Each structure stands twice: as structure tokens, then as C-alpha cells.
Amino acid sequence: MSPYDPSAYPPFAVTVDLVVLTVRRHALCALVVRRGEPPFQGRWALPGGFVRADEDLGAAAARELAEETGLCVHDPGDPTPAPGAGAHLEQLATYGDPKRDPRMRVVSVAHLALAPDLPAPRPGGDANSVRWAPVEELLSPEAGFGDESPAPLAFDHARILADGVERARSKIEYSSLATAFCPPEFTVGELRRVYEAVWGVALDPRNFHRKVTGTPGFLVPAGGTTTRQGGRPAQLFRAGGATLLNPPMLRPEV
Amino acid sequence: MSPYDPSAYPPFAVTVDLVVLTVRRHALCALVVRRGEPPFQGRWALPGGFVRADEDLGAAAARELAEETGLCVHDPGDPTPAPGAGAHLEQLATYGDPKRDPRMRVVSVAHLALAPDLPAPRPGGDANSVRWAPVEELLSPEAGFGDESPAPLAFDHARILADGVERARSKIEYSSLATAFCPPEFTVGELRRVYEAVWGVALDPRNFHRKVTGTPGFLVPAGGTTTRQGGRPAQLFRAGGATLLNPPMLRPEV
DNA sequence: CGTGTTTATCGTCAGGAAGACGACTATGAT
DNA sequence: ATCATAGTCGTCTTCCTGACGATAAACACG
Numbered sequence: 420m421s422p423y424d425p426s427a428y429p430p431f432a433v434t435v436d437l438v439v440l441t442v443r444r445h446a447l448c449a450l451v452v453r454r455g456e457p458p459f460q461g462r463w464a465l466p467g468g469f470v471r472a473d474e475d476l477g478a479a480a481a482r483e484l485a486e487e488t489g490l491c492v493h494d495p496g497d498p499t500p501a502p503g504a505g506a507h508l509e510q511l512a513t514y515g516d517p518k519r520d521p522r523m524r525v526v527s528v529a530h531l532a533l534a535p536d537l538p539a540p541r542p543g544g545d546a547n548s549v550r551w552a553p554v555e556e557l558l559s560p561e562a563g564f565g566d567e568s569p570a571p572l573a574f575d576h577a578r579i580l581a582d583g584v585e586r587a588r589s590k591i592e593y594s595s596l597a598t599a600f601c602p603p604e605f606t607v608g609e610l611r612r613v614y615e616a617v618w619g620v621a622l623d624p625r626n627f628h629r630k631v632t633g634t635p636g637f638l639v640p641a642g643g644t645t646t647r648q649g650g651r652p653a654q655l656f657r658a659g660g661a662t663l664l665n666p667p668m669l670r671p672e673v
Numbered sequence: 674m675s676p677y678d679p680s681a682y683p684p685f686a687v688t689v690d691l692v693v694l695t696v697r698r699h700a701l702c703a704l705v706v707r708r709g710e711p712p713f714q715g716r717w718a719l720p721g722g723f724v725r726a727d728e729d730l731g732a733a734a735a736r737e738l739a740e741e742t743g744l745c746v747h748d749p750g751d752p753t754p755a756p757g758a759g760a761h762l763e764q765l766a767t768y769g770d771p772k773r774d775p776r777m778r779v780v781s782v783a784h785l786a787l788a789p790d791l792p793a794p795r796p797g798g799d800a801n802s803v804r805w806a807p808v809e810e811l812l813s814p815e816a817g818f819g820d821e822s823p824a825p826l827a828f829d830h831a832r833i834l835a836d837g838v839e840r841a842r843s844k845i846e847y848s849s850l851a852t853a854f855c856p857p858e859f860t861v862g863e864l865r866r867v868y869e870a871v872w873g874v875a876l877d878p879r880n881f882h883r884k885v886t887g888t889p890g891f892l893v894p895a896g897g898t899t900t901r902q903g904g905r906p907a908q909l910f911r912a913g914g915a916t917l918l919n920p921p922m923l924r925p926e927v
Numbered sequence: 928c929g930t931g932t933t934t935a936t937c938g939t940c941a942g943g944a945a946g947a948c949g950a951c952t953a954t955g956a957t
Numbered sequence: 958a959t960c961a962t963a964g965t966c967g968t969c970t971t972c973c974t975g976a977c978g979a980t981a982a983a984c985a986c987g
Contacts, residue, residue, distance in 0.1 A: 428686045428723045429725065429726035431685050431687045431780075432682045432684070432685070433683075433769070433780050470683070470780075471683065472778065475769060475771060476768075476770075512764055513764065513782045515729060515782065516729050517726075517727050517729060524726065526685075526687050526724075526730070526782075528767050528769065528780070606963095606964085607964075608963065608964070623946075623947075623948085624964075625947090625964090625966080626946065626948095628964075630945080632965095645953095645954095645964095647955080648963075649964095650952095650953070650954055650955075650963030650964065651952060651962080651964045651965085652954065654965090666944070666945095669945075860935085861935080861936090862934070877976075877977085878934080878935075879935090879938090879977080879978095880976080880977095882935075882936065883937085883974095884973090884974085886936095901983070901984085904932075904933035904981095904982075904983055905933080905934050905935045905936080905982040905983050905984095906935080907934075907935055923974075925975095
């Protein structure tokens with residue numbers, strides 16, 4: 420059997436889909452777009468699109484992210500902090516069920532992006548067809564509360580979103596990725612609220628403060644200035660160079 | 674912008690590549706096949722092949738694995754332990770650099786398989802064109818010791834293999850996946866040697882024993898009988914139902 | 928049959944990390 | 958002035974881990 424016979428292989432369409440997560444008003448939210456054409460017309464879906472003929476997968480995902488949100492990607496290996504709004508982008512998983520798109524065989528390479536809360540809702544695209552929606556609402560098992568229960572996401576995007584959320588939840592445990600949800604300078608309390616929103620739990624502010632300030636390389640003081648968000652002014656920090664946290668943050672169980 | 678225009682999309686070839694790992698003689702080994710045709714003729718490569726027109730990605734990977742090794746896949750959600758040789762299979766990552774295959778645009782969905790040491794080297798395929806090679810040897814940075822330094826793997830397979838090895842190394846930390854390298858019944862010492870081979874470290878037998886027997890759901894005694902592999906007979910265990918280890922195994926650092 | 932070797936298993940002890948929670952500080956709101 | 962809100966520093970107890978001593982059960986020798 421020749422595993423690479425160029426003359427006889429079934430053709431596929433390859434797309435990238437994006438799970439773009441942010442934290443808004445204490446809730447983990449995902450970016451969704453409204454479909455304007457069948458199938459699933461009028462339903463919400465994850466942003467995405469075809470990979471171009473001469474484009475790498477990561478480049479396609481970064482392009483779609485920029486088109487949809489105006490965010491530019493923070494290269495993890497790049498030590499220079501991008502001046503504008505930057506996001507973390509990584510490959511999530513690939514979905515290729517033969518029936519996942521009723522029209523043709525589409526293999527979608529899903530990517531996960533983590534972004535700070537954006538002041539401008541959405542630079543590109545037409546309004547009201549793209550929005551941030553709480554993931555809890557998007558993934559609610561059908562019959563929600565009230566009659567405002569939204570239709571489930573198009574295609575297999577609910578599963579992709581669930582996988583992305585789970586990846587984010589586990590990855591902030593052992594990496595410094597939670598800082599990707601924060602602006603360039605942030606307080607310990609803001610970082611704690613990120614963990615609380617992503618995990619859906621309440622954390623002890625005192626133990627959290629001890630933990631993150633005691634983990635080497637996680638946070639570096641930024642000018643030592645303060646800001647206000649309510650009570651006493653807090654120190655400002657910047658993300659440190661460490662990407663892997665040792666020891667990891669512990670997600671409270673049960 | 675219509676993200677799903679069926680009439681205009683560039684066609685891709687989609688393949689699955691397999692990183693099949695096992696532990697043989699205290700070393701982590703990967704399955705490699707010798708290429709019989711250009712490009713990279715005569716070089717070693719990861720097993721793989723085209724995804725068929727009506728086949729899911731996971732099914733294609735399982736098919737390739739069975740063709741190459743005779744192993745059948747252990748479904749993680751399936752509580753019934755398969756009678757024959759079973760392996761763990763999971764998606765690893767997808768590689769789609771436009772230049773990764775010089776002939777055409779190929780997107781490869783790599784999968785990671787973990788298997789116990791096989792008594793029969795390889796049921797299918799012709800001999801001497803497929804073998805288990807220590808990953809250390811496959812990934813050695815070129816100029817190895819002696820003049821036996823092997824040519825690097827074909828395509829971008831060295832990177833795929835490195836990613837798979839790293840995935841395995843980190844995943845046995847917090848999951849019970851190390852048991853996938855063991856036969857259905859095994860001793861604590863055998864499990865410890867798996868960790869030592871995958872991580873490339875030496876572990877304290879007493880602390881390891883305390884740890885794994887104290888982690889709920891990791892191991893269940895299998896008939897309580899014993900076996901011999903050297904000294905005093907050891908208790909036989911079977912993999913418990915737990916998939917996530919809490920607390921996790923700690924990989925010694927540095 | 929003793930002795931040494933190998934592997935398995937149990938115990939002990941010190942150091943560190945984490946959860947629970949008290950106390951104090953610095954702002955703004957009333 | 959008082960209260961509410963957040964941030965920050967400590968303490969205490971408990972659990973986990975790493976280091977390592979000790980014992981147990983097999984086998985290979987002489």
C-alpha cells in the first residue's frame with residue numbers, strides 16, 4: 420500500500436474555526452457570529468473560514484481572528500509585548516466527521532484564542548451579526564430558564580466550544596495563560612476574577628494573593644503604581660516570563 | 674464574506690499520521706516505517722495514510738493502527754476491557770504547513786497511540802520495513818554517537834514525534850494513561866519502570882509505591898496473586914476506573 | 928544450607944504547600 | 958465620622974512529598 424499516492428486521494432475542504440474566549444462582567448464569553456445562509460441559517464456559529472491554498476493553519480486562524488475582532492496574535496515565543504490588543508492563539512483540535520457539514524466533506528482545524536475584554540465590541544463585520552455570548556448560555560442543555568433559551572450552535576460547534584472551554588479551564592491551572600484574559604497591566608484581584616469566571620468558583624482572595632505573588636515568574640510588578648476598582652488601591656502587575664506554573668494553581672474540586 | 678462557499682475552496686489531501694509509543698527494554702520507542710518511494714525514499718517515517726472519503730478521522734487512525742500493528746483501540750469511555758491487545762488512541766495535533774509535502778498540499782491529523790510492549794513485533798506489513806526505534810535515537814540532534822546516527826525522519830515527522838512524546842510525558846502526570854503501556858495485569862514495579870522510561874528519570878520505589886497505591890481509582894488489586902520478575906513476588910494490579918489522577922504524579926524536575 | 932542479591936513493601940521524619948480564617952490598611956460613598 | 962469595599966500580611970493546621978531506614982520474600986550461588 421502506498422500511503423502517499425498523489426494521483427488518488429479524496430479531496431477535502433479544510434477550514435479553521437475559532438473559539439475566542441474572553442471574560443466580561445464576571446462571565447466567560449465566546450465570540451459567535453450569526454449565519455446568513457443555509458444550512459443553519461440564522462443560527463449562531465463559531466467564526467471561521469477556509470484555509471487558503473498557500474496558507475499555514477495557524478496563519479489562517481490568525482487572519483480570521485484579526486478579521487473578526489481586530490486582535491493580533493501574541494506569539495508565545497516572542498518576548499516583546501505587542502503594543503496593541505494582543506491575544507493568545509493555539510491549535511485546539513481537528514473535527515472531521517464525514518457528516519459534520521451536510522454539503523460536503525469539511526475538515527475543520529479548530530483554534531482557541533484567549534483575549535482581554537475588548538473596549539470596542541467589534542471593529543470589523545456588520546453589527547448585530549456577531550456578539551459575545553456567555554458560554555454557559557451557549558452550552559446550556561437545551562431548555563434553559565425562561566423562554567430565552569437560545570438555539571444550539573450550528574454544525575458541531577457546541578462540541579468544539581465545549582472542548583475549547585475545557586482546554587482553557589485546564590490550561591490556566593498549570594500555565595500563566597490566565598494573563599491572556601487581562602489587559603497588559605492588571606491587579607491580583609482582576610486576575611483572580613479571571614480564574615473565578617473561567618472556573619465558575621469563588622477563590623479566597625488571601626490565599627490567591629499569596630499563591631500568585633509567590634510563584635516565580637508569574638507576575639512582575641509594573642511600576643508599582645495602583646488603580647482603583649473599588650476599595651483600597653492595588654498594585655499593578657504585568658505578566659512575567661514564565662509560561663509554565665510550578666507549582667500549578669489548584670482548581671477547587673466538586 | 675461567506676465562510677462556507679461550497680463552490681470555491683482549495684482542495685486538500687487529508688492524512689492521518691501515527692505516533693505509536695511503547696516501552697521496550699527500559700526505553701521509550703516509537704513505530705517507524707521505511708519509505709519505499711520518493712520523496713524521502715529509504716528514510717524512516719511515521720506510519721500513516723489517507724483518510725478515506727467517508728471515514729472519520731479517529732476511525733482512519735484506528736484503521737492505520739490496526740493495519741500496522743494489529744492493535745485494536747481501547748475506547749476510553751468503554752468500561753469493558755477489550756480481551757486482546759488494546760491501545761490508547763487520541764488525536765494529537767494537525768500539521769498543515771503548505772510546504773510540508775513537496776508534492777501537494779497535505780494536511781495531516783496526527784494521532785498518538787500508547788501500546789504495551791508487543792510480543793509479536795509486527796503482524797502486518799513486510800518485515801524490516803517497520804520497526805520500533807527508541808525515540809531518543811530518532812530525535813537525536815543529528816550527529817549521534819558513533820557513526821550509527823540515523824537520518825532524520827521524513828517530512829516534518831520529527832516534530833510530530835517530538836510533540837507526541839511531549840504529550841505522553843505530560844499526560845502520564847495527571848492521568849492514568851501510563852497503564853496503557855502495561856499489559857492488562859501488572860505490578861507496581863512495572864508501572865514504575867514505565868514512568869522511568871517515559872520521563873527518563875529514576876524514581877524512588879518506596880515513594881512511588883506509596884503514591885500509586887494511595888491514589889484512589891488508579892489501581893485495583895487483580896486477584897492479589899503474584900508474579901516474578903526478579904526478587905520478591907509482587908502484587909498484581911489492574912487499571913482502575915479513574916482516568917484523571919488527583920493528586921497528580923510529580924515529574925522530578927531538572 | 929547459609930549468604931548474598933534482587934525486588935517488593937511498610938514506616939518514620941522533616942520541609943513545604945494549601946485551605947481556613949483573623950487582622951489590618953487604604954480608598955470611596957453616605 | 959462611619960460604613961462598605963478591596964487589597965495585603967500573618968497564623969495555624971493538615972496533607973503531600975522526598976529522603977531514607979528496615980523488613981520480607983523470592984532466587985542464585987557456593
